[in-house]
Amino acid sequence: MSHAAHRYGTVEELRRDYNILVKPYKALDDVDEHTREEAIRKTEAMAKIAYDAGAVNLGRRSGCIGRGDSFDDIMKWKSLQGFFAAFSDKEKLKKALKEYKERDYGISVVAGGLIEEIFAMCGEIGIKPHTILYSLGVWGKTDLLPSEDHLKITTLCGHHMISPAMIDHYVGQIRKGKITAEAASRKLAGPCVCGIFNTDRAASVLTRMAQK
C-alpha cells in the first residue's frame, strides 16, 4: 500500500482527502496468543474510534463501509492485518488521532495526506512524527497514463483495482441520469476492499467529469 503516498490531485483537492493505516507489527504482536489477542483488541478499538470520528470509508480484506458493508461485519474478522480508513475532513481525522495519542495503544499508525497539514495536526496534538514516505511523482513513459481526472480516482485505491474504463462507464451513467455520482462512487469503492478509497472525493471528481 505504498501508493497511499501517491494520491493524485491539487493541493485544494487534497485538503479534503486524508487516510490512515493502523497496523500491528508481527515480530512483536504475533509472538504468542496473549500478544496476538492484545493487538487484535487494540486494533478493533482503534477502528471503532476512526469510525465514530466520521471516517468516510474504513475497511480491511473482509470488506469496507464505503461500498455498503456494515462496520460490525467487517470487524468480525479476527486478524493482525490492521485496517485502513479515509477522511474528508481533517478535524475528524484529528479527533481520531487525538484519542489514539491519549489512549497510547502502542500500535503503529500511518497518516497519508498533505504534509503541512499532518505536521500541523501532530504539533497541536503533541505527536512526534517518526518516518516519512515522500512521493517524487511518476517517472518513465508518462504518455501512457490516463487523464488527470482518471488518476484522481484510480490513485485513491492502494492496489489500482479501479480501471479508467470503469470510471468512464459510470460517468456515462451519471450523464444519462441512471445513477448519482455518490452511488457511482460507492460502486467504484467495490473493487477497493481495503477501505482507503475516499468516496466523497471520488463523487466530486465524477460530478465534474460528467459535467464536461
Added chain:
Amino acid sequence: MIIDQETCIGCGECVFTCTVAAIRHGDDKAVIDRGLCVECGNCLRIADCPTGALRQDELTWPRIVRKYFSDNRQPWPEELRFSTGYGRGTDECKTNDRSGRFRRGQVGVMIEVGRPGVSTSFRDVEKILQALIKADIEFEEKTPLTALIKDKGKGLLRDEIRDERVLSCIIEAKIGTEDLEKILPMIRKAAAEIDTVFSLGLVTRLEEGPRSPLDPLFAKLGIEPRPNAKINLGLGRPIFEP
C-alpha cells in the same frame, strides 16, 4: 482469466472492469488479450457474467506470478513468502516506529514499477534493478520480488518470468542519505529506458519533530516532492529510536 467464446453472449459486462484494458469487444463477443491480462481477478469479482463464460483458468508457474503480484487477495505459497504474504506489498514505513527497518542516516528507495495503472513486464523491472545494482545499493529482502531473483549480485531475475506482466512490482532498496545525489540520476536514466512508468517514493526518519534530513538535498537537487506523503506518526510501542 479466460472468456469461453462458445458461451459468451457479448453483453460487455466484463469489458469496463479490466484494470489494464485487456478485455475488449470483439465482433460480437468479449475477447481477452492473455498477454496483457495480469490475472488481478477484478473482472470475475465485479462483472456479473450472465453465462459464466468469464472464468479463472488454472494458473501454473510462471503465469501464476501475475496473480501473486496483481491480486491482493491471492496468498503467496509459504515457500515463496518473503513479505506480507499477499500481493506486491512490503512493510516499508508502516511499522518503522517499531521495526527500525529504516534508521537515521538511511533512505529507503521505493520504486513501484507499472504504477499508476500502466502495468509492467518483469523485463522492465530487471532494467531498473540492473541500473541500481551499479550504485552498490542494498536491496530489501523482505519484499515479494525476492522470490523472483536469480542472481542478486547481478540484478537478474529468473529467466522464465521476464515476459510475465503484473499490475505493479515494488523494488525496495536502502541507501545512505549521502548517496541519494548519486542514485537519482541513475533512476532518471533507467526511467528513459523502460516501456512503462513507476511511482518513486523516498523514506526517511524524521529528526526532532517534522524536520526532514532530505530537505537540504531536495533544495540542492532542485527536486520538489509532492505536497502529500505518508507519515508514520511514531505512536508504536516500544518505539525504535536509533
